[in-house]
Amino acid sequence: MSKRGYAASKKLLTGLIGAPIAHSASPAMHERAAEALGLRGHYQLIEVAGADAAGLRMMLEGVRRLGFAGVNVTYPYKEAVVPLLDELAPGAASMGAVNTVVVRDGRLTGHNTDTTGFARAVAPLLASAGNAVAVIGAGGVGKAIAFALASLEVRDIRIFDSEPARAATLVSLLAPRGGARIAASVEDALQGATGLVNGTPVGMLPDRGMPVAATLLHEKLWVADAVYSPLITPLLATAQARGARIMTGRELAIYQAADAFELFTGLAPSTDVMGEAFDEVMAARSSAYHAA
Numbered sequence: 001m002s003k004r005g006y007a008a009s010k011k012l013l014t015g016l017i018g019a020p021i022a023h024s025a026s027p028a029m030h031e032r033a034a035e036a037l038g039l040r041g042h043y044q045l046i047e048v049a050g051a052d053a054a055g056l057r058m059m060l061e062g063v064r065r066l067g068f069a070g071v072n073v074t075y076p077y078k079e080a081v082v083p084l085l086d087e088l089a090p091g092a093a094s095m096g097a098v099n100t101v102v103v104r105d106g107r108l109t110g111h112n113t114d115t116t117g118f119a120r121a122v123a124p125l126l127a128s129a130g131n132a133v134a135v136i137g138a139g140g141v142g143k144a145i146a147f148a149l150a151s152l153e154v155r156d157i158r159i160f161d162s163e164p165a166r167a168a169t170l171v172s173l174l175a176p177r178g179g180a181r182i183a184a185s186v187e188d189a190l191q192g193a194t195g196l197v198n199g200t201p202v203g204m205l206p207d208r209g210m211p212v213a214a215t216l217l218h219e220k221l222w223v224a225d226a227v228y229s230p231l232i233t234p235l236l237a238t239a240q241a242r243g244a245r246i247m248t249g250r251e252l253a254i255y256q257a258a259d260a261f262e263l264f265t266g267l268a269p270s271t272d273v274m275g276e277a278f279d280e281v282m283a284a285r286s287s288a289y290h291a292a
Helices: 003-008 026-036 053-065 090-095 113-127 140-151 164-177 186-190 234-241 250-265 271-291
Strands: 012-018 041-047 070-073 100-104 107-111 132-136 156-160 180-182 195-198 222-225 245-247
Touching: 012 026, 012 053, 012 250, 026 041, 026 250, 026 271, 053 100, 053 107, 070 250, 090 107, 090 113, 090 140, 090 164, 100 250, 113 140, 113 195, 113 222, 113 245, 113 250, 132 140, 132 186, 140 156, 140 164, 156 164, 156 186, 164 180, 222 234, 234 245, 250 271
Parallel strands: 012 041, 012 070, 132 156, 132 195, 156 180, 195 222, 222 245
Antiparallel strands: 070 100, 100 107
């Protein structure tokens, strides 16, 4: 669909389904990107906690009927929406997790831009470090992270989840690509690893926990966190203090949003514009937090 088509018709309506999502920077990023392209964009937060399959189906039916170009999906529904969609893009189908739903001709198609976004974000770290990465969490985000690492030819991916069955499922999904194994513990996952990625919500405000003990972090490790609220999570602050290189959730947030925007509209947005919007949201949040 052309830019003219969107500008001349109803405004570009997109959104986010999940809970909790009041902290999300997605509205600012998507609306600023739309404005820069001459579109009238509105990004709606759809926060519903504890939705079952019937509730999710009702929300998706609303997305289908109310003129949405699509929606993003976040915790805790990235896997739950999969059987409710009309079809899945190959990448989303292979991992069984969706963070982007595109509406076309009344049909809902699931995609996963967490995978493409994380691959873009983490590539510089992988280029200068070894090839053994510990992934903590095998839910929707953890799946995307593991598949992104596999796409970048990481051949030693250690996956730990507090629910071993979820880790086993992810390892089996990655089997055709090779190199992934179940870690019996966080300590096992980090033994000899050169990289660590937190794919859980641990550390997301108001939670101030850490998914990894501080004693396991060291200067020869790079540490990335998918959480971006706060930008410097307890995990990243501790890792940095121990000499590790860190990557915040900023780049993942921006790149996954840019890839989703392009799927919604057919137009490539400016990641610089989206990044500026993201930074403004985070600066305002930091000011509010310190003023409280």
